[in-house]
Amino acid sequence: xxxxxxxxxxxxxxxxxxxxxxxxxxxxxxxxxxxxxxxxxxxxxxxxxxxxxxxxxxxxxxxxxxxxxxxxxxxxxxxxxxxxxxxxxxxxxxxxxxxxxxxxxxxxxxxxxxxxxxxxxxxxxxxxxxxxxxxxxxxxxxxxxxxxxxxxxxxxxxxxxxxxxxxxxxxxxxxxxxxxxxxxxxxxxxxxxxxxxxxxxxxxxxxxxxxxxxxxxxxxxxxxxxxxxxxxxxxxxxxxxxxxxxxxxxxxxxxxxxxxxxxxxxxxxxxxxxxxxxxxxxxxxxxxxxxxxxxxxxxxxxxxxxxxxxxxxxxxxxxxxxxxxxxxxxxxxxxxxxxxxxxxxxxxxx
Amino acid sequence: xxxxxxxxxxxxxxxxxxxxxxxxxxxxxxxxxxxxxxxxxxxxxxxxxxxxxxxxxxxxxxxxxxxxxxxxxxxxxxxxxxxxxxxxxxxxxxxxxxxxxxxxxxxxxxxxxxxxxxxxxxxxxxxxxxxxxxxxxxxxxxxxxxxxxxxxxxxxxxxxxxxxxxxxxxxxxxxxxxxxxxxxxxxxxxxxxxxxxxxxxxxxxxxxxxxxxxxxxxxxxxxxxxxxxxxxxxxxxxxxxxxxxxxxxxxxxxxxxxxxxxxxxxxxxxxxxxxxxxxxxxxxxxxxxxxxxxxxxxxxxxxxxxxxxxxxxxxxxxxxxxxxxxxxxxxxxxxxxxxxxxxxxxxxxx
Numbered sequence: 001x002x003x004x005x006x007x008x009x010x011x012x013x014x015x016x017x018x019x020x021x022x023x024x025x026x027x028x029x030x031x032x033x034x035x036x037x038x039x040x041x042x043x044x045x046x047x048x049x050x051x052x053x054x055x056x057x058x059x060x061x062x063x064x065x066x067x068x069x070x071x072x073x074x075x076x077x078x079x080x081x082x083x084x085x086x087x088x089x090x091x092x093x094x095x096x097x098x099x100x101x102x103x104x105x106x107x108x109x110x111x112x113x114x115x116x117x118x119x120x121x122x123x124x125x126x127x128x129x130x131x132x133x134x135x136x137x138x139x140x141x142x143x144x145x146x147x148x149x150x151x152x153x154x155x156x157x158x159x160x161x162x163x164x165x166x167x168x169x170x171x172x173x174x175x176x177x178x179x180x181x182x183x184x185x186x187x188x189x190x191x192x193x194x195x196x197x198x199x200x201x202x203x204x205x206x207x208x209x210x211x212x213x214x215x216x217x218x219x220x221x222x223x224x225x226x227x228x229x230x231x232x233x234x235x236x237x238x239x240x241x242x243x244x245x246x247x248x249x250x251x252x253x254x255x256x257x258x259x260x261x262x263x264x265x266x267x268x269x270x271x272x273x274x275x276x277x278x279x280x281x282x283x284x285x286x287x288x289x290x291x292x293x294x295x296x297x298x299x300x301x302x303x304x305x306x307x308x309x310x311x312x313x314x315x316x317x318x319x320x321x322x323x324x325x326x327x328x329x330x331x332x333x334x335x336x337x338x339x340x341x342x343x344x345x346x347x348x349x350x
Numbered sequence: 351x352x353x354x355x356x357x358x359x360x361x362x363x364x365x366x367x368x369x370x371x372x373x374x375x376x377x378x379x380x381x382x383x384x385x386x387x388x389x390x391x392x393x394x395x396x397x398x399x400x401x402x403x404x405x406x407x408x409x410x411x412x413x414x415x416x417x418x419x420x421x422x423x424x425x426x427x428x429x430x431x432x433x434x435x436x437x438x439x440x441x442x443x444x445x446x447x448x449x450x451x452x453x454x455x456x457x458x459x460x461x462x463x464x465x466x467x468x469x470x471x472x473x474x475x476x477x478x479x480x481x482x483x484x485x486x487x488x489x490x491x492x493x494x495x496x497x498x499x500x501x502x503x504x505x506x507x508x509x510x511x512x513x514x515x516x517x518x519x520x521x522x523x524x525x526x527x528x529x530x531x532x533x534x535x536x537x538x539x540x541x542x543x544x545x546x547x548x549x550x551x552x553x554x555x556x557x558x559x560x561x562x563x564x565x566x567x568x569x570x571x572x573x574x575x576x577x578x579x580x581x582x583x584x585x586x587x588x589x590x591x592x593x594x595x596x597x598x599x600x601x602x603x604x605x606x607x608x609x610x611x612x613x614x615x616x617x618x619x620x621x622x623x624x625x626x627x628x629x630x631x632x633x634x635x636x637x638x639x640x641x642x643x644x645x646x647x648x649x650x651x652x653x654x655x656x657x658x659x660x661x662x663x664x665x666x667x668x669x670x671x672x673x674x675x676x677x678x679x680x681x682x683x684x685x686x687x688x689x690x691x692x693x694x695x696x697x698x699x700x
Contacts, residue, residue: 150666154504154607156553156596174524195641202647203506203598203605205659205673210638214619214661240665244607244673246506248553249599255553257504257594259609269564288560291545297552309555311564315590316500323555323594 004032005350008067008091010059010082011074012036013045015164016096019334020071021049027342029069037063038074061085068350071337072096087123092350094340096127096333101225108228111339112281113140117232118340118349125340130332131155131218131245131254132225137305137331138282138324139260141275143230147263149318150240153222156248156255157207158296159199161328162188166199170249173200189247204247219243253296254332256324265318272320273310281331286310294325302327303335354382355700358417358441360409360432361424362386363395365514366446369684370421371399373653377692379419387413388424411435418700421687422446437473442700444690446477446683451575458578461689462631463490467582468690468699475690480682481505481568481595481604482575487655487681488632488674489610491625493580497613499668500590503572506598506605507557508646509549511678512538516549520599523550539597554597569593603646604682606674615668622670623660631681636660644675652677653685 007024011017017038024031034049037059045056057063059078064070064086070093072079079099086093100106107117108126110133118125128136135153142148159170166187173183183198189206197204207218215223222243224234231239248255277284285294286308294306305326313319326332344350357374361367367388374381384399387409395406407413409428414420414436420443422429429449436443450456457467458476460483468475478486485503492498509520516537523533533548539556547554557568565573572593574584581589598605627634635644636658644656655676663669676682694700 152502152609154594156506156598171528175528178521178525178528189641193641197641197645198647201599201601202645203600203603203675204645205605205607205643206638206641210641213664214638214659215664216638237665240663242609242663242665242669242671244504244609244659244671246605246607246673248506249551250553251551253553255555255596257555257596257607259502259592259594288556288564288566291539291543291547291556291560293555295547295552295554297548309564309594313590313592314563314565315587315592319592321592321594323596325553 002068002350004030005068006033006035006066007031007069007071008035008037008064010037010070010072010078012047012056013038013042014073015160015167016073016329016333019329020073020337023334023338024071025050027338029342029345035063035067064089064091067091069341070094071341073333073337083124092121092344093124094127094337095124096337098129098221100124101126101128102234108225109340110136110229110336111343113137114229115343118344118347121349125344127333127337127340128225128229129218129221130161130328131157131256132222132229133332133336134254134305134324134326135222135256135258136226136229138258138276138307138322140230141279142260142262142272145275146267148239148260149263150261151226152259153243154257155243155245156250157245158250158252158254158328159188159247160252161254167251170199173198177201199247200249202249205244207245207247216245218245250296252327252329253299253325254328255296257321258324259319259321261316261319267318269310269312269320276307281305282307284308294323296325299325299327301330303330305331352418352700354380355418356383356385356416357381357419357421358385358387358414360387360420360422360428362397362406363388363392364423365510365517366423366679366683369679370423370687373684373688374421375400377688379692379695385413385417414439414441417441419691420444421691423683423687433474442471442694443474444477444687445474446687448479448571450474451476451478452584458575459690460486460579460686461693463487464579465693468694468697471699475694477683477687477690478575478579479568479571480511480678481507481606482572482579483682483686484604484655484674484676485572485606485608486576486579488608488626488657488672490580491629492610492612492622495625496617498589498610499613500611501576502609503593504607505593505595507595508600508602508604508678509538509597510602511604517601520549523548527551549597550599552599555594557595557597566595568595600646602677602679603649603675604678605646607671608674609669609671611666611669617668619660619662619670626657631655632657634658644673646675649675649677651680653680655681
């Protein structure tokens with residue numbers, strides 16, 4: 001294990017970027033030098049990190065000279081263009097975009113679930129999609145103990161997953177709505193798509209663009225990333241997964257209604273709850289009589305995945321349901337990315 | 351068929367009450383006299399109905415003397431107390447509360463789905479729960495043609511389903527949130543329960559109180575009402591139904607992510623879409639390439655049920671998914687109630 005690391009954050013000025021910094025400070029990764037990289041537009045901006053003030057630099061291939069570890073969250077195109085340059089210069093990159101997730105040579109990691117795949121890395125490790133991470137984290141102990149046959153998930157996804165500008169747009173729309181003014185939508189559901197619709201006090205059953213089979217790319221990601229993480233094969237037929245992804249007018253914190261069928265007929269709700277309670281990173285909030293269940297407002301700023309409403313499908317002995325909530329910028333992005341990096345450091349893989 | 355009817359609206363001053371009036375005016379029911387009934391607190395209030403101004407009266411057993419038809423939406427306790435009195439005086443009552451829905455002698459009706467059950471009425475006909483109506487309306491043509499094996503639904507329910515005061519509370523909370531003030535919650539998730547939580551920019555996986563098995567009463571209603579409407583047996587084992595009901599920060603319009611399995615392996619997405627398109631009251635909004643799908647803001651004020659995102663579960667040949675949206679105060683309450691009344695009139699059952 002090296003004594004200290006030169007770390008670069010790519011996309012330092014975004015909503016996830018600022019959280020990558022605080023998670024890095026919170027982690028046990030020894031940082032010698034921290035470089036903050038962003039687009040030309042943000043270069044020159046000064047950002048406080050612990051007791052230093054760091055000037056943001058424009059991200060270029062040469063920026064990665066001498067860098068050991070890159071934490072990247074600047075969008076898929078930037079990752080595709082710059083991460084191979086970083087790897088060429090000897091850096092190991094943890095990428096929080098979809099650029100490399102489906103590359104069979106790139107490990108797709110949820111710490112605590114499949115860290116052992118890290119040994120196969122070739123310079124780039126992918127952080128899964130936010131909505132995938134919290135579901136897989138919750139399901140992994142069940143999968144390990146009972147086996148999983150099928151997952152049917154409906155998501156309730158916060159606007160911050162679409163970036164800071166979409167988040168601002170929703171807050172502006174909410175103000176307009178409360179003042180009986182028309183709502184202006186120019187970003188959501190997805191930047192660059194044909195039409196834009198207001199999200200405030202509305203529901204948008206579209207996250208990311210549509211595929212030819214009628215699924216959105218977000219749904220596609222949940223299906224194939226889940227299979228890659230749990231079964232190491234993005235098309236594994238043994239576990240059936242399907243998803244409906246919906247954007248809801250919440251700032252931070254994704255909710256998921258997860259229906260799952262296990263292989264082992266002896267699984268019970270009490271056992272499932274206790275298995276999850278024993279798993280690091282999972283917090284059980286499940287006491288209906290006391291009205292205790294996960295809520296996005298309570299999950300904001302937390303690293304854990306919160307699970308409640310665990311119950312049996314009364315008519316299907318091997319089926320269960322649960323309600324999973326996590327901070328999509330923390331558990332679903334910054335915390336997961338930095339935990340992957342910490343796992344790499346601990347395993348001496350950088 | 352009578353030439354005209356004395357009609358009473360019970361709960362005339364609520365969010366559904368005002369819509370019952372406009373739906374009654376829109377219907378073909380010939381109204382001779384309209385009586386507006388409410389609690390003592392609202393008595394004396396004057397409300398415009400077409401070219402008349404009608405004074406609200408306190409609802410009492412004697413209020414129903416001479417009344418032919420009662421449209422009721424004043425809460426379950428009021429219905430339980432007053433509708434038997436109305437029936438005793440010769441009125442036929444269409445009740446938009448849960449008071450009589452599970453009574454095996456009371457027809458539970460979605461017009462266009464099971465009107466034929468109206469002939470068995472004994473004075474009271476129940477209007478189903480808002481979230482049940484739109485799902486059953488969408489699924490009925492599929493059920494009739496292919497048979498249904500299983501339904502798994504996750505709901506995204508608007509605050510107006512919890513009443514006008516809950517609706518106001520959420521708007522107040524949204525203002526507080528935008529002004530960085532603490533949010534005050536005294537009503538939601540459910541009046542009279544132990545704890546109250548803010549709904550603005552949040553998600554509450556509790557609608558109505560919890561049952562002993564961990565399901566909420568709202569989920570219980572969706573399961574058993576669906577079976578009663580489609581199979582005429584609230585516990586029918588042939589169709590498995592399960593539900594997760596979540597309150598979302600939307601004013602009007604429930605969304606539903608519905609996963610369903612059919613008996614007939616020859617069903618296709620195109621056939622399902624075309625069957626629905628031919629069904630009165632259903633509107634297909636399903637063109638992913640043009641980003642056309644149902645949204646609560648677009649459904650507000652409409653009588654129809656809007657269906658989109660219809661697609662096959664790629665790994666399960668008999669399973670499909672769809673996204674269903676309807677105005678919970680109109681399709682889920684006032685329109686359905688008045689359509690039941692119109693069906694009674696047409697069938698000469700009053």
